[in-house]
Amino acid sequence: MEPKNLEIKVGLFLLIGLAILGGLIIYFGRYGEKFRPSYQITVEFPNAYGLIKGAPVQFAGAPVGRVVSTPRQIREGRAVEVDLKINADAKIRKDALFQIVDVGMLGDKAIAITPKGTTAPFLRNGDKVRGSRASTLSDVTSQIAPLISSATQLLEGAGTIVNRINQNVLTDETAADLRATIKELRMVLTRTDQLIADAQYGKGPLAKLLNDPEISENLSAFVFNLRKKGILFYSDVAAKQEAKGTPVQHPVIKAKLEKSK
Incomplete structure (x- = not known):
């Protein structure tokens, strides 16, 4: 009888341990959020590109909820709104700043809530607020892209001009004329230096002209x-x-x- 009792105790111990482990996973994981007391608010954004259902919501850097709906159009397509599920212990005032921000290097989106004042009333279940979209890396890239395109076109145009100059202007005949001109210019400069040197010692036509x-x-x-x-x-x-x-x-x-x- 003793071996059977030992087996039963070990089985109960393992069962209780697995139950506790499962409860901890549910409580601290995403499934546990369904059982926590919470309230729901709606946020309006001019553009919610990249924001998906289940994205995290952070208040001053601390996780306080999640996005529970996909963005839907309102006001004849001029804006969109999403529903947020906020933990009941998160006290957020109505004048807080709601922004869509990037999370990590992969471009995942989240909603960041930044507190502002201390006098506005706290949000309650069913309230609606307006948010904005922070400048993200993708936004900066989209703004720089036209500049890069224009610079590329300018470089291509400059390359075309240089090629035309090389083909039509800097021909073999033109290069020979240019070399001859430079040679004659050097000869003129040499003669000028000689005239100035002679004039310093009272020699030559320049010295006679000056004296x-x-x-x-x-x-x-x-x-x-x-x-x-x-x-x-x-x-x-x-x-x-x-x-x-x-x-x-x-x-x-x-x-x-x-x-x-």
Whole structure:
């Protein structure tokens, strides 16, 4: 008789353990939510794309319920509404912010409730509130997509232009002309450097031009007349005096003499 009693005790122990384990799974799992006291509210959204029945509802980051209906159209298709089952111990005020947000990297949706004030009345069974949709990664991607498309078109257009330039402009003949022009430009720069170097030591035509007193005097007279008369009313005073047969006096020297008096 003792072995049978032992077997019965072991069986009862296993049965009680399985019952307790099943009860814990039901209580803490999704099935346990059906037996918890709760109240139901309805939330209106302008767009509930991606939100499905059974999605979690969080209040300040804590789970407080689930979505118990699929989105349905209202107001002639201008909005949608969903039903939420909220735990009875979750006290949510009517001015709280309801938003559809992303959960995880796979783009699953949830409803996040953010408390705002402390004076609004608490929600009750059957109340209706309005919510919004937070900017998600998919929304940002949809906004960036046209920019990426435009940038791609610009790059393709630039590539086409470069190809046309290579084919029509940068031909073998044009490249040869360009090389010849660069070679001549280098020769001109070399000659210019040589002229400037010779002028520094008083050699060459440039040094003679700079050191010639007559040229220097005429240049000073030109600058003097240009400053005095301007470009529109410029006149060569020395040339007029020579035409009249009067002695020519350098305008710069004349101005210095008048200033000394």
